[in-house]
Amino acid sequence: MTERTPPxxxxxxxxxxxxxxxxxDVRLADGTRLTEQKAADIVDEVRRRGGRPSLTxxxxxxxxxxxxxxxxxxxxxxxxxxxxxxxxxxxAREALEARVAAERSTS
Numbered sequence: 001m002t003e004r005t006p007p008x009x010x011x012x013x014x015x016x017x018x019x020x021x022x023x024x025d026v027r028l029a030d031g032t033r034l035t036e037q038k039a040a041d042i043v044d045e046v047r048r049r050g051g052r053p054s055l056t057x058x059x060x061x062x063x064x065x066x067x068x069x070x071x072x073x074x075x076x077x078x079x080x081x082x083x084x085x086x087x088x089x090x091x092a093r094e095a096l097e098a099r100v101a102a103e104r105s106t107s
Contacts, residue, residue, distance in 0.1 A: 065096070 026034040055062040
């Protein structure tokens with residue numbers, strides 16, 4: 001089988017017509033035929049392991065914390081995060097971790 005490079009995909013890539021896997025011969029990278037059942041199995045597998053990796057480095061769910069801020073705080077946080085090459089979530093996580101660490105050191 002010849003080696004092929006898949007085309008780059010982005011949010012602007014047009015979506016083509018649906019594929020009829022019973023009619024069309026679609027092959028996976030290893031050469032096996034993609035069937036409706038195989039496609040469903042792939043979707044199930046992706047859904048099971050979806051999401052970002054755990055922050056603990058182990059196979060565990062990282063708890064989420066959500067809170068609201070004013071637009072000004074959000075805009076300032078976005079500027080700081082952008083300047084530091086981080087996401088707002090990373091910036092908020094670092095701030096909360098620093099506050100918790102400070103509390104532990106005084107206890």
